[in-house]
Amino acid sequence: MGYTIVQKIIKDHLLSGEMKAGCEIGLRIDQTLTQDATGTMAYLQLEAMEIERVKTELSVAYIDHNTLQSGFENADDHRYIQTVAKKHGVRFSRPGNGICHQVHLERFGAPGKTLIGSDSHTPTAGGIGMLGMGAGGLDVAVAMGGGAYYITMPKNIKVELVGKLSDYVGAKDVILEVLRQLGVKGGVGAVIEYAGEGVRSLSVPQRATITNMGAELGATSSIFPSDDATLAFLRAQGREDAFKPLAPDADAVYDECYTVDLSALRPLAACPHSPDNVKSVSDLAGMKIDQVCIGSCTNSSLADMLTVAKMLKGKTVHPDVSLSISPGSKQVYTMLAECGALADMIAAGARILECACGPCIGMGFSPKSAGVSLRTFNRNFLARSGTADASVYLVSPEVAAASAIAGVFTDPTTLGKAPEVALPEKFTVNDNLIELPASPEEAKSLTVERGPNIKPIPKGEAPAEDLSCKLILKVGDNITTDHIMPAGAKILPYRSNVPKLSEYCFTVCDKDFPERARREGGGVILGGANYGQGSSREHAALVPLYLGIKAVISKSFARIHMANLINFGIVPMTLANEDDYDKISEGDDIAIEGFAEAIRGKDSATLVDKTNGARVPLVLTLSARQREILLAGGTLNYTKQKG
Numbered sequence: 067m068g069y070t071i072v073q074k075i076i077k078d079h080l081l082s083g084e085m086k087a088g089c090e091i092g093l094r095i096d097q098t099l100t101q102d103a104t105g106t107m108a109y110l111q112l113e114a115m116e117i118e119r120v121k122t123e124l125s126v127a128y129i130d131h132n133t134l135q136s137g138f139e140n141a142d143d144h145r146y147i148q149t150v151a152k153k154h155g156v157r158f159s160r161p162g163n164g165i166c167h168q169v170h171l172e173r174f175g176a177p178g179k180t181l182i183g184s185d186s187h188t189p190t191a192g193g194i195g196m197l198g199m200g201a202g203g204l205d206v207a208v209a210m211g212g213g214a215y216y217i218t219m220p221k222n223i224k225v226e227l228v229g230k231l232s233d234y235v236g237a238k239d240v241i242l243e244v245l246r247q248l249g250v251k252g253g254v255g256a257v258i259e260y261a262g263e264g265v266r267s268l269s270v271p272q273r274a275t276i277t278n279m280g281a282e283l284g285a286t287s288s289i290f291p292s293d294d295a296t297l298a299f300l301r302a303q304g305r306e307d308a309f310k311p312l313a314p315d316a317d318a319v320y321d322e323c324y325t326v327d328l329s330a331l332r333p334l335a336a337c338p339h340s341p342d343n344v345k346s347v348s349d350l351a352g353m354k355i356d357q358v359c360i361g362s363c364t365n366s367s368l369a370d371m372l373t374v375a376k377m378l379k380g381k382t383v384h385p386d387v388s389l390s391i392s393p394g395s396k397q398v399y400t401m402l403a404e405c406g407a408l409a410d411m412i413a414a415g416a417r418i419l420e421c422a423c424g425p426c427i428g429m430g431f432s433p434k435s436a437g438v439s440l441r442t443f444n445r446n447f448l449a450r451s452g453t454a455d456a457s458v459y460l461v462s463p464e465v466a467a468a469s470a471i472a473g474v475f476t477d478p479t480t481l482g483k484a485p486e487v488a489l490p491e492k493f494t495v496n497d498n499l500i501e502l503p504a505s506p507e508e509a510k511s512l513t514v515e516r517g518p519n520i521k522p523i524p525k526g527e528a529p530a531e532d533l534s535c536k537l538i539l540k541v542g543d544n545i546t547t548d549h550i551m552p553a554g555a556k557i558l559p560y561r562s563n564v565p566k567l568s569e570y571c572f573t574v575c576d577k578d579f580p581e582r583a584r585r586e587g588g589g590v591i592l593g594g595a596n597y598g599q600g601s602s603r604e605h606a607a608l609v610p611l612y613l614g615i616k617a618v619i620s621k622s623f624a625r626i627h628m629a630n631l632i633n634f635g636i637v638p639m640t641l642a643n644e645d646d647y648d649k650i651s652e653g654d655d656i657a658i659e660g661f662a663e664a665i666r667g668k669d670s671a672t673l674v675d676k677t678n679g680a681r682v683p684l685v686l687t688l689s690a691r692q693r694e695i696l697l698a699g700g701t702l703n704y705t706k707q708k709g
């Protein structure tokens with residue numbers, strides 16, 4: 067039996083475990099990336115594990131999230147990351163150089179290699195045939211130290227692309243169609259491989275838009291073959307040496323197959339508040355809009371920006387609409403300036419932002435009250451934009467530009483011939499904002515700078531033999547990390563300050579939660595299906611840990627969040643019968659009998675609801691390694707114990 071692309075990469079990087087779907091495997095990681103909102107924690111953990119020098123082929127620390135410096139906190143964090151990176155052998159991408167995934171694709175991504183990043187959209191690198199996976203900062207720190215990265219061996223989903231995209235239909239519409247078909251849980255436990263003759267017509271940046279939003283399917287990763295288009299992109303970046311062809315074997319076996327006919331696709335939009343709530347733009351046409359934001363790691367490539375510039379040229383943004391544009395990288399920004407496209411955007415009235423995450427993570431540009439915002443981003447979770455009652459729609463750059471001019475949701479296919487934009491023969495390459503690390507010798511005398519906002523990481527504890535506490539919070543299905551630990555301009559500056567962050571934990575769902583958790587000394591949380599989807603932020607585990615959360619029970623977990631819970635000693639358990647969800651109420655006194663015993667070696671435990679007498683069977687799906695970590699009270703303790 068032949069191999070899929072991902073199986074080939076896994077086989078080349080396998081350190082432990084069996085390549086059987088569902089088994090835990092350990093992978094050698096070639097490259098890592100961090101961004102600043104998760105990076106401080108990752109490097110604090112690298113230091114705590116006493117890793118002097120990173121052992122990967124390449125590690126890069128990006129500054130792209132917290133670039134709105136409304137106080138000293140972010141600037142201090144940037145300085146910390148810059149100095150710690152220099153000392154420990156990590157390249158540093160300075161603020162102004164661009165969004166981690168866009169820059170990594172341009173300058174470092176390589177087919178056939180493995181990459182983990184402390185950001186859930188690391189699978190963007192799959193656009194260039196690289197196995198990119200999002201991970202918690204602690205897992206990235208372990209990989210930087212040369213340790214394995216553990217995942218469950220994924221199953222394989224094939225998405226066959228046939229035909230060719232029509233005018234004004236973009237890569238965003240392809241992934242929105244996949245989301246429409248599979249839903250936000252459709253990729254859980256799987257990798258998505260794109261195949262078929264339709265692949266050839268897509269450029270690397272278009273492929274990267276598709277693999278980027280594979281994160282919204284819950285997939286472990288998404289990947290495209292490495293072919294002539296990959297070579298053309300690498301050559302244009304002056305990096306053809308990194309090229310390696312990559313395709314599945316003819317007899318590779320896939321667990322599930324889907325087809326997307328590119329020729330039949332029409333512009334789509336993900337409606338509030340979930341990326342899989344997909345409708346046709348033609349059905350939404352005419353709806354009044356207030357804001358348009360173009361950019362983010364999903365749609366900020368040069369081709370996306372040039373398309374937008376051509377659509378805006380000679381026009382004026384509708385008076386009732388505010389349009390922001392953030393190019394993805396310094397390379398994109400420079401090239402827009404060089405060819406005059408930037409001037410066309412400015413002339414049309416676009417508000418040009420720096421090349422960073424910006425509005426995507428609520429760093430400014432919150433919509434007006436009850437506003438309608440069209441964004442080329444990847445997430446429209448409730449309140450993520452910073453305006454709780456806003457309606458955010460996820461659309462392609464083409465839909466965004468057409469609607470910004472018209473002031474209403476507009477199907478661009480009604481506009482006639484689309485502008486032609488080709489991949490340049492040569493991108494403008496200037497890596498002057500990527501600082502190289504110090505040599506091991508120089509590094510010895512370097513000091514790491516730490517600002518007063520950087521507080522110690524809370525420590526996990528070994529589990530109690532029997533757990534007796536309150537069911538402190540009950541929430542529904544598809545709880546995102548933006549519910550658990552919201553981001554945005556007011557909160558993100560505290561990413562290095564867990565005590566301060568704890569004031570905001572779960573406040574999107576329940577504004578009294580932090581206070582109640584503090585009063586009760588923590589407890590257990592009950593969630594629905596797909597608990598913890600979205601971001602890789604380990605703060606969604608660290609902050610509950612700080613508030614005394616000992617275990618989370620749910621119908622199912624999102625992959626990265628479950629790994630983060632384990633890393634910080636919070637025990638993830640699932641309901642044996644989903645209907646039992648209704649038997650437990652928030653505020654009930656509960657006990658988990660034989661809690662530690664179950665973690666030591668059993669696959670089940672029983673929750674006793676002392677308030678109503680119900681007995682609820684729970685399931686523990688843990689590898690031997692994960693059990694040891696939980697018994698040690700988290701990965702930092704475990705690593706120390708292991709020496």
Ligand code: MIC
Pocket residue numbers: 103104131184185186187200427553600601602603
């Ligand atoms: C996001 O898109 O939600 C983020 C912000 O990039 C996160 C990381 C974070 O919370 O810092 C992600 O996707 O992992």
Ligand code: SF4
Pocket residue numbers: 131165185187362363364422423426427443444
């Ligand atoms: Fe940044 Fe948004 Fe991409 Fe997250 S999804 S990395 S916040 S641009």
